[in-house]
Amino acid sequence: MLVLEKNSLTEEVESLVDQYGTERSALLPILQAVQRKHKYISDFVQQEIARLLDIHPVEVYSVVSFYSFLHSEPQGRNIVRLCQTIACDMSGKEAVARAVERELGITFGQTTRDKRITLEYANCLGMCDQGPAMIVNDKVYTHLTPEKAINILNEIK
């Protein structure tokens, strides 16, 4: 990483700490803000957060690794989560999943080569009456069909 890049990340973390405070309870909101912007939380950022909140970096890592929406490895620019739980499964999630995999040329858990999309499964999105459901970043799509899902994915940059 370039020094300049490091400096700007440090500044970013500092401003988040200014915003959320240095209490331990600020940890999750800070991590979520980083995740939202960069789609993952790098080792360097984890160390900086640990330093500023005065906790051990391992503590930060243990929190990052616990929550399924937080990632310590680079992800695609867009995170797509398809619900795999029962109601969506019954309403046709399997066909959607296979179509999406074919179209993107990756399987769930992977990222496209151009880093455009990371594909993941999610557990129940609270849209069970309108399944199959999927979240793209934080936008929800329901009543998916294979075709509809592909159209949505083709729209995103």
Added chain:
Amino acid sequence: MKLNGNKPAAEREGAVLFSSYTRGYGIRKALEIGRENVLLELRESKLKGRGGAGFPTATKWMLVAASKSEEKFIVCNADEGEPGTFKDRVLLLEYPELVFDGIVVAGFTLGAKQGIIYLRGEYEYMLKALEDYLEQMRLDNLLGDNILGNPDFSFDITIRLGSGAYVCGEETALIESLEGNRGEARNRPPYPVNTGYMGRPTVVNNVETLASVPHIVVKGGEWFKKFGTDKSTGSKLFSVSGDCERPGVYELLWGTKIKDLLEIVGAKNTKAVQVGGASGICVPKSQFDRSLAYEDAATGGSIMIFNESRNMLKVLRNFMEFFVEESCGQCTPCRIGNVKLLEGIEKLEKGTYTFSQLNKLKELGKTMQVASKCGLGQSSPNAFLSILENFKEEIFNKNGYGGRNGK
């Protein structure tokens, strides 16, 4: 004000929660009658926690009200993650006045200054609308300093987001998560009412529980009690999904029979109903006479319907995969147990099981129910045990080994 009031009205009729209510009334009434009376009305109503555990709400509140602590917290548990549950989504988006007024009434009654909504990460898309709503409440003096001109009542609400961990719906895990830790359940006692968020007395209530409060304050505990059954007063929101014509959120009175619910939602050829989501029980056709109530088929509200075409073993596998993924791994019965149960299901599918192995797994399930540390591991074997028990015919005979009937 509705944040998303575009749902078919037929699905939103109800005697209690979905009856008419004007924003701010509950708060006004609470300030007028005073803390003691709010608690008395609540006790009179016999309202029980709507998350599924069914602890009397008044008892919880009284414990915190009695505490002399300088600082107390009201936490609204909006981390509904039970597969098949989406009533919080409807309450937060379409009835925010009920949820937020309920939190403010709790703050006033218990002497807290801060309320926190723990919103599941999957609901991040609601955040903006909810923040805007809170801002409006501040402008209307329903939040902030000296609420409605009352010199000794200042209270505000913040929203905190979860990050995709089902176990955080358990109240002590939720508190850990709020404090910036892994969402792992705590040993109890101490209970959150004594040592909760930041070590302070904390009431953690489900969204639907809090949404019931303003009605109780305005119309009285006596009124509320008229609905439902003796042990399960009031109404309940049911999130209905699966094989039926009209899935959605319904308000029904406690005590409604499963078969009547099926009728209402247009379910045909139903063979089983999963009551209470993945951690609930699977009720076969022969028991559709059972009523939905704390004293019979208790539930946090998830109702999933399976018709004749469904393979129950496949259903069960989906549930167990869910638990294997969501177990926080802290305690052995749950961490290992769920994996073992899933392996058992795989054996059933392949037809490589023996009955003595299955009996051992049933024993294991029962051990998990008593030995797991939190609700997740205590309830994850429910589906396994009830599906194996109630669909023996399908699993062991009709479909040959392991229920592979080509579906």
